[in-house]
Amino acid sequence: MTKTELHDRIQAKKSFLCVGLDTDPAKLPAILQNEKDPVLSFNRAIIEATHDLAVSYKPNLAFYEALGPKGWETLQATLETIPEGLFTIADAKRGDIGNTADAYARTFFHTYAFDSVTVNPYMGRDSVTPFLQYPGKWAIVLGLTSNPGAADIQYLSTGAEKVYEATMRQVAGWGTAENTMFVVGATRPEELKRIREQFPEHFLLVPGVGAQGGSLEEVYRNGANSQTGLLVNASRSILYASSGADFAEAARAEALRMQGEMAELLG
Amino acid sequence: MTKTELHDRIQAKKSFLCVGLDTDPAKLPAILQNEKDPVLSFNRAIIEATHDLAVSYKPNLAFYEALGPKGWETLQATLETIPEGLFTIADAKRGDIGNTADAYARTFFHTYAFDSVTVNPYMGRDSVTPFLQYPGKWAIVLGLTSNPGAADIQYLSTGAEKVYEATMRQVAGWGTAENTMFVVGATRPEELKRIREQFPEHFLLVPGVGAQGGSLEEVYRNGANSQTGLLVNASRSILYASSGADFAEAARAEALRMQGEMAELLG
Numbered sequence: 001m002t003k004t005e006l007h008d009r010i011q012a013k014k015s016f017l018c019v020g021l022d023t024d025p026a027k028l029p030a031i032l033q034n035e036k037d038p039v040l041s042f043n044r045a046i047i048e049a050t051h052d053l054a055v056s057y058k059p060n061l062a063f064y065e066a067l068g069p070k071g072w073e074t075l076q077a078t079l080e081t082i083p084e085g086l087f088t089i090a091d092a093k094r095g096d097i098g099n100t101a102d103a104y105a106r107t108f109f110h111t112y113a114f115d116s117v118t119v120n121p122y123m124g125r126d127s128v129t130p131f132l133q134y135p136g137k138w139a140i141v142l143g144l145t146s147n148p149g150a151a152d153i154q155y156l157s158t159g160a161e162k163v164y165e166a167t168m169r170q171v172a173g174w175g176t177a178e179n180t181m182f183v184v185g186a187t188r189p190e191e192l193k194r195i196r197e198q199f200p201e202h203f204l205l206v207p208g209v210g211a212q213g214g215s216l217e218e219v220y221r222n223g224a225n226s227q228t229g230l231l232v233n234a235s236r237s238i239l240y241a242s243s244g245a246d247f248a249e250a251a252r253a254e255a256l257r258m259q260g261e262m263a264e265l266l267g
Numbered sequence: 268m269t270k271t272e273l274h275d276r277i278q279a280k281k282s283f284l285c286v287g288l289d290t291d292p293a294k295l296p297a298i299l300q301n302e303k304d305p306v307l308s309f310n311r312a313i314i315e316a317t318h319d320l321a322v323s324y325k326p327n328l329a330f331y332e333a334l335g336p337k338g339w340e341t342l343q344a345t346l347e348t349i350p351e352g353l354f355t356i357a358d359a360k361r362g363d364i365g366n367t368a369d370a371y372a373r374t375f376f377h378t379y380a381f382d383s384v385t386v387n388p389y390m391g392r393d394s395v396t397p398f399l400q401y402p403g404k405w406a407i408v409l410g411l412t413s414n415p416g417a418a419d420i421q422y423l424s425t426g427a428e429k430v431y432e433a434t435m436r437q438v439a440g441w442g443t444a445e446n447t448m449f450v451v452g453a454t455r456p457e458e459l460k461r462i463r464e465q466f467p468e469h470f471l472l473v474p475g476v477g478a479q480g481g482s483l484e485e486v487y488r489n490g491a492n493s494q495t496g497l498l499v500n501a502s503r504s505i506l507y508a509s510s511g512a513d514f515a516e517a518a519r520a521e522a523l524r525m526q527g528e529m530a531e532l533l534g
Binding site: 022024060062063065066067068069070072073076093094095096097098100101103104106107110111112120121122123124125126127128142145146147148149150151152153154156157158159163166167170 | 289291327329330332333334335336337339340343360361362363364365367368370371373374377378379387388389390391392393394395409412413414415416417418419420421423424425426430433434437
């Protein structure tokens with residue numbers, strides 16, 4: 001999917017909502033427990049209930065890997081459930097030396113047909129560039145993350161810059177705003193503003209609204225650009241809006257609430 | 268496996284060799300192409316040919332993930348082929364926010380019974396500590412990697428330290444030398460020496476000997492401690508020592524050459 005196509009879909013749906021499919025078997029509603037593949041049944045119901053309100057889905061790989069080989073079948077089947085035109089993100093945070101990064105890129109873009117994959121930049125250029133070789137596919141590189149531990153390495157000062165700034169500046173030079181996005185946590189509004197100033201063209205994937213406490217309005221005010229330039233992710237606040245039999249309706253209600261707020265912000 | 272147990276095995280085998288099972292289907296000997304699971308057949312033959320010479324095996328997950336759900340079955344079956352007492356490393360380089368890192372730790376220590384997993388520290392403390400909660404299991408955290416891109420982020424200066432040094436100093440404080448190792452590339456002998464001085468007790472996993480050009484003797488001279496403190500990995504130089512029907516014998520010959528050199532260094 002190109003940047004323009006993504007922007008068009010955001011405009012058409014009045015939404016820049018990404019639903020994080022971080023499906024934890026321990027948190028599934030009791031009503032699904034006798035299903036053959038409870039995680040898949042849950043994902044299907046969530047996708048059915050939210051796909052007109054979202055522009056993107058982001059399964060976090062950890063939750064599928066933890067289920068063993070079968071978890072990857074569930075992931076594949078989940079992907080097949082996502083209607084065409086929605087931007088899919090493998091939240092994998094991979095990063096390895098060149099020949100291995102090649103194999104990871106093959107995994108997510110070829111073995112599984114994701115539109116994008118999240119990438120950890122700690123190992124530098126040759127760990128990132130293999131993800132930039134697939135036309136229409138995207139590397140979404142960690143910039144400034146939403147978690148408390150972001151302060152430990154990403155906030156280290158290198159003099160004029162912090163580590164996350166020096167990292168993002170370099171990453172931006174390895175690719176373009178047509179094949180690279182950045183992860184920037186919603187819990188860092190001031191930094192988000194500066195990041196947007198420095199990278200006016202890049203899409204930003206913003207986790208941390210909802211369970212982690214970031215504000216959607218603040219994210220939009222600080223992070224939007226002329227092509228919106230934002231995918232705001234919510235996972236737990238949508239998936240687990242209810243633990244009862246009405247989990248899908250409750251998920252839709254929460255997605256609708258967020259989409260409504262987004263429509264207002266988009267004007 | 269405890270640190271003392273690992274050291275005992277190194278002493279008994281006169282080897283600190285880790286064989287990297289980075290099995291690339293495109294590089295398999297023609298003789299295996301009609302096997303039901305060529306990657307598994309290859310791994311089995313390599314393990315049979317080298318397990319008395321090595322103390323550790325390290326499958327790099329990328330090569331298994333690229334095969335789809337079946338790749339994880341191959342990984343599981345490969346693990347079951349590794350004789351007891353060999354230290355197994357999931358070379359996964361995972362790293363994510365706390366609740367997700369929990370799921371990754373469960374994946375590699377519980378769903379699959381690895382002794383250790385490689386971890387990327389860019390996201391900080393809460394992305395690493397979940398891997399330190401399993402008695403007898405290890406987090407092997409990226410310190411200074413062997414690839415050219417290591418220079419981009421890891422070598423940034425924070426004043427008195429480089430980013431990799433500040434990272435390792437912090438990581439060392441989150442765990443102990445009984446549950447944390449570091450990845451340090453064999454291609455960085457001078458840094459290896461300084462790292463050993465700063466972290467006298469930690470085991471170091473050292474890739475980059477062989478295909479990437481690092482020297483075993485130099486690694487030992489700069490990186491060994493009183494408990495050896497080293498696992499030196501070789502992947503391609505052993506796996507692909509021959510592409511003919513004699514691939515397993517050729518792999519054994521190369522592993523034997525390295526183990527012989529290690530035995531001499533261990534004295």
